[in-house]
Amino acid sequence: MPETIRRSDRLPESRYGNRPTMKDVAARAGVGLKTVSRVVNGEPGVTPETERRVQEAIDALGFRRNDSARVLRKGRTASIGLVLEDLADPFYGPLSRAVEEVARAHGALLINGSSAEDPDREQELALALCARRVDGLVIIPAGDDHRYLEPELKAGVATVFVDRPAGKIDADCVLSDNYGGARDGVAHLIAHGHRRIGFIGDMPRIHTAAERLRGYRAAMEDAGIPVADSWMSLGVTDPQRVRRAAEEMLSGSSPVTAIFAGNNRVTVTVIRVLAEQTRRVALVGFDDIELADLLQPGVTVVAQDAAAIGRTAAERLFRQLDGTLVTPERIELPTRLITRGSGELPPAD
């Protein structure tokens, strides 16, 4: 009696206990399959009376179109992927939101995941999204080799890198002017009389960190100030090590009178360290932080516009999909120096 075999017998692992399909709706409404499809998709060519019957059947059965099947048939998913580096980082909230807004405006869903700064995980995630056939990818890279994406690019997956450029492939990217921002920030400290200025940043293999370091060096060189190795701390991010790095450059034989912090997490830790010091030490941080204006003194920062970056990236993505954009470009968005007090403190030897 093969007629009595139910779907659930053959697919016991299915979680979708016999969900109604268009076929079921069609049977109940007494119409053909395609007519249901037409109603569901609002296509013309259905009499109001037929449409009513179909709609009734849909409501009665609780039918919901299966987008997987639709995607398979149509070839487009109307979804884009976002691979970010750490969802908990406040910098990525507005960025992610901006990307989502643009996606929504284009009728697309956003699928995302975070790489936790692990290149392997970034790759795994990006490829998983490609396997889902997202129409495009916005990636905040953790690694520096993205050749694994070549087949995807060739297959037409729109791709935009954000915050850091792609490695070893030619792709669109939207960045902040990390070099210029850092240079301006350090020059600001120099303009306020500082000469011994510390720099605490991430590993230079991360593009943003390298650029900001380059900006620091450039500003120092422009002012004719030789940089002591002990003033620089590269590759530290976790609070404990940042703390130790800061304390070291504040003591020693030629203690710094100002610190340039390479990102928001470093800035926060440095603020804590400086709060414990008796000596007033100037501080400029890269990335804005919430409540920076309410601290004593207010924290002077080089601010990135995370929302603008996300918006720009997403818009480029959809222009790639439109076909209005072909040649990969690198776009650098300006940063803004926001003076609030900490960067204007004079040197205290």
Place this chain on the structure above:
Amino acid sequence: MPETIRRSDRLPESRYGNRPTMKDVAARAGVGLKTVSRVVNGEPGVTPETERRVQEAIDALGFRRNDSARVLRKGRTASIGLVLEDLADPFYGPLSRAVEEVARAHGALLINGSSAEDPDREQELALALCARRVDGLVIIPAGDDHRYLEPELKAGVATVFVDRPAGKIDADCVLSDNYGGARDGVAHLIAHGHRRIGFIGDMPRIHTAAERLRGYRAAMEDAGIPVADSWMSLGVTDPQRVRRAAEEMLSGSSPVTAIFAGNNRVTVTVIRVLAEQTRRVALVGFDDIELADLLQPGVTVVAQDAAAIGRTAAERLFRQLDGTLVTPERIELPTRLITRGSGELPPAD
């Protein structure tokens, strides 16, 4: 010559310019379709030599399995949806991250979107995710009627509500103890001698806001303090109106000596207002905020554990999918009062 018809001619709208399929791989490797499937999925029953040939073809063609087709066939997507309320709110970063970690541990992808506190948008988003056939949904509700999810629940979509309970349906939910937290926070102010205590919170139609208001009232009643209407401001969230509300309750005929802020956004604005006051006004806020300890004075808060909430919710979701969890439950996680100074200021009349 129908043989010369290429896929791109028939589906000109496709973005996936002829992506290779298993069929293509099979042809190139000179094996059958199913053998490729076996290699791709690591199923047994393929000789090393055959596997090598297939793998070679895969690499040469840049083949990537089409998960849409896979999902269609298998019935499970190994993905869960997260509908949150505002990605830019720092409270949701850790929550989202925790959900993602759990999903990842279960081999699932996370698809998310934010409702911007709009009930219609929440519904639209949740149903779109269901159409994608996510295995489960974690929802931070914006609306208070979730009957639209009934067919989905019936179809076996695992669902957990977070931060606020579901409306008009019976579903799992994971919340903070908003009532108890607010009561404790206000009691803390009372214990430090305050009697005229203001409350600024969101619209009471939002469950969390209502519960926190209830906690405020309970604490006041426990202490035998009658509450003046002018001490309460409900339904304000945008900075300007919060500012005005705070300023009003600080002036007037019976000005408050302390304020209980109903959420982190309110807290931040109130801090700004209080910083401009000559009189010292005590403050306790619901939700922790970054750098709260570095302000003068430190901000006393009732902290929620966003990560724990997210983790608990996601774990329950997967237990629903396992079948180890059947009966919907409401779980309330405790809050923690963190004293940092602002809540311990004595009343200054």
Place this chain on the structure above:
DNA sequence: CGTGGATCTGACAACGTTGTCCAGGGCCTA
């Protein structure tokens, strides 16, 4: 009353994958 045309409807194949089932070939044993 027959025909033309417009409008509506449905049968069918295809999307790319996986589960089922069977065929063929090699190896072991009697």
Place this chain on the structure above:
DNA sequence: TAGGCCCTGGACAACGTTGTCAGATCCACG
């Protein structure tokens, strides 16, 4: 050497949807 078994590989159908195309229905008009 024949028979049986195991191991590998492949043909085929099905998942739920949409595009194509042809058939059915209806009305107006000659």
